[in-house]
Amino acid sequence: xxxxxxxxxxxxxxxxxxxxxxxxxxxxxxxxxxxxxxxxxxxxxxxxxxxxxxxxxxxxxxxxxxxxxxxxxxxxxxxxxxx
Numbered sequence: 001x002x003x004x005x006x007x008x009x010x011x012x013x014x015x016x017x018x019x020x021x022x023x024x025x026x027x028x029x030x031x032x033x034x035x036x037x038x039x040x041x042x043x044x045x046x047x048x049x050x051x052x053x054x055x056x057x058x059x060x061x062x063x064x065x066x067x068x069x070x071x072x073x074x075x076x077x078x079x080x081x082x083x
Contacts, residue, residue: 015026042050053060 015023018026042055044050044054
């Protein structure tokens with residue numbers, strides 16, 4: 001625990017020497033790291049993991065128009081995208 005407190009103090013001291021703009025960049029980076037480490041797990045009420053299909057179950061089949069399943073149409077998958 002002593003190392004963590006020491007590290008926090010070192011970071012604080014170094015950040016204080018930066019300009020306001022650079023301090024904002026440090027804050028932005030710290031917030032980016034926090035967001036990057038977030039993970040979302042969907043679970044059933046009993047705590048067991050939920051599959052992606054189960055989590056999006058109410059969305060499956062909700063679009064009436066649009067292309068069908070192209071995973072079986074290999075020629076469609078090879079075609080060039082129009083710009």
